[in-house]
Amino acid sequence: MAVDIETMRDLGKWERPVHRHASLADFLATSTLADGIHAIAYCGYYLELNLYRRASRAMLIFFSAALSSRNEHLKLPVFSGASALKATDASVLMVNDPGLYLDGEIRLAWYAGAAGMPLQSDLGRVLRHAQEVLSIERMILYGASGGGFAALFYAPFLRNAIAVPCNPQIDLLAYSRHLLSKYLKAAYGYQGAPAAFIDAPLPWRPTVKLDASHLGDTRIVYLQNALDKTHLERHFQPFLKDFGIDRGKALIEVHSGHQVSICSDGWGEGHRAAPGSFVYPLLHQLTQADGWEKLPEFVPELHAQTTNPIRQVSLTFDQNGFHVRVSLADTHAGGTLTVGLLREGVEIETLQIRDGEPGQFTSQATAGEYCAQARVERPPRSWKERASALLRKKRMYDEMKSRIVLVKAP
Structure with a gap:
């Protein structure tokens, strides 16, 4: 072999x-x-x-x-x-x-x-x-x-x-x-x-x-x-x-x-x-x-x-930094979304935006792979989740990541 x-x-x-x-x-x-x-x-x-x-x-x-x-x-x-x-x-x-x-x-x-x-x-x-x-x-x-x-x-x-x-x-x-x-x-x-x-x-x-x-x-x-x-x-x-x-x-x-x-x-x-x-x-x-x-x-x-109420998470990068936009399903009541910016899988910044509205991160970019992860809080869907939320005071989220954005060294 x-x-x-x-x-x-x-x-x-x-x-x-x-x-x-x-x-x-x-x-x-x-x-x-x-x-x-x-x-x-x-x-x-x-x-x-x-x-x-x-x-x-x-x-x-x-x-x-x-x-x-x-x-x-x-x-x-x-x-x-x-x-x-x-x-x-x-x-x-x-x-x-x-x-x-x-x-x-x-x-x-x-x-x-x-x-x-x-x-x-x-x-x-x-x-x-x-x-x-x-x-x-x-x-x-x-x-x-x-x-x-x-x-x-x-x-x-x-x-x-x-x-x-x-x-x-x-x-x-x-x-x-x-x-x-x-x-x-x-x-x-x-x-x-x-x-x-x-x-x-x-x-x-x-x-x-x-x-x-x-x-x-x-x-x-x-x-x-x-x-x-x-x-x-x-x-x-x-x-x-x-x-x-x-x-x-x-x-x-x-x-x-x-x-x-x-x-x-x-x-x-x-x-x-x-x-x-x-x-x-x-x-x-x-x-x-x-x-x-x-x-x-x-x-x-x-x-x-x-069903995840988050339909799309998009992350873009230009000379002004990282921009993010999140859209939810039409049937989901609008609300504040928490979005994290991840570099190589590690969260480096979070911000809150509203459904469909653009947001911008303040973090400076270095070479690497970046993505955005959006999450929206939701009520527990099952008795197991309700028990978990009650016993551990745990919040339930639906989450979705954007596609990876590759930033090259200047």
């Missing part, structure tokens, strides 16, 4: 039992799977699974979205979904993408494999094996953005599965040229225009566009942020069109016995996923025997309880 690959890894950071498998065949020959991390030596790299076993006959599978950054301090494997453990009694399986080992600069590989790494067929076998040896009856696959592509792609390999993608890419070639180019170069040595990849003379290429022929009758609960214009227009709407679906404007629409879509304008502007307070109860609901049938009554109530 290459030394540079080993320097990318740190299994100990997860503080979990580690079960090592010498090969994919070795893993597939197991008659049961113990709780902990399963590290499979795979195609010169590693395929790693983080398994939390519960008594439930249902399982949640999590695929990761793009990494926010990639440097020597970030160690693989990366597992998403830990916050779901408190929200469900189902087993949880988190999957690291072995494609991240291909190059130290890759932030997203879509669980799509590489030349000499046929992951799209092999990972389907791995997940099917886990379902069989653990006697899982219901498999719920979740991922946001690039992880949403994986959730959709792998669900058809499983029995009684439901894919729950959030703002997924449906056609990878219609996504970020920057992220896609890095992946295609590292995985296939391809350096041409990403849009032309589908016609490149390669001996093998992965599925890069999902369609009805692949998904068939797989049950899907498609989550889409209505304020993510790019994914709404390039992925969500063409996906529905491929299935012959003409969607209205309701929050949740049941299109068939295997297609449900949830489209919300309450998750913030841009490529923002649904909040965990919405996603994890939804996933747990789907682990129940009647979870699918109860979605039309369950989702609107959950959405009302978890």
Whole structure:
């Protein structure tokens, strides 16, 4: 195994039992799977699974979205979904993408494999094996953005599965040229225009566009942020069109016995996923025997309880300093907002502004990454929050950050 690959890894950071498998065949020959991390030596790299076993006959599978950054301090494997453990009694399986080992600069590989790494067929076998040896009856696959592509792609390999993608890419070639180019170069040595990849003379290429022929009758609960214009227009709407679906404007629409879509304008502007307070109860609901049938009554109530009234937080920088603006939902009563200016994740200044009105920070800028975080106070939404607020005198807030503003050295 290459030394540079080993320097990318740190299994100990997860503080979990580690079960090592010498090969994919070795893993597939197991008659049961113990709780902990399963590290499979795979195609010169590693395929790693983080398994939390519960008594439930249902399982949640999590695929990761793009990494926010990639440097020597970030160690693989990366597992998403830990916050779901408190929200469900189902087993949880988190999957690291072995494609991240291909190059130290890759932030997203879509669980799509590489030349000499046929992951799209092999990972389907791995997940099917886990379902069989653990006697899982219901498999719920979740991922946001690039992880949403994986959730959709792998669900058809499983029995009684439901894919729950959030703002997924449906056609990878219609996504970020920057992220896609890095992946295609590292995985296939391809350096041409990403849009032309589908016609490149390669001996093998992965599925890069999902369609009805692949998904068939797989049950899907498609989550889409209505304020993510790019994914709404390039992925969500063409996906529905491929299935012959003409969607209205309701929050949740049941299109068939295997297609449900949830489209919300309450998750913030841009490529923002649904909040965990919405996603994890939804996933747990789907682990129940009647979870699918109860979605039309369950989702609107959950959405009302978890919708963030903050719609947009924008931070800009010019010669006069940092400027911020926050907008709230039309249904939210106007009020004073507290906004913090963060440098490298540390709050350095706060100010109060009103909905839709501009504000300016007084802090002087030095080179670094800055963002603004807005928060609006709200009443507790549940009895747990009410108890927490009462016992700890804790205020409840909805929060949202702006996109990062990079200030370069003068």
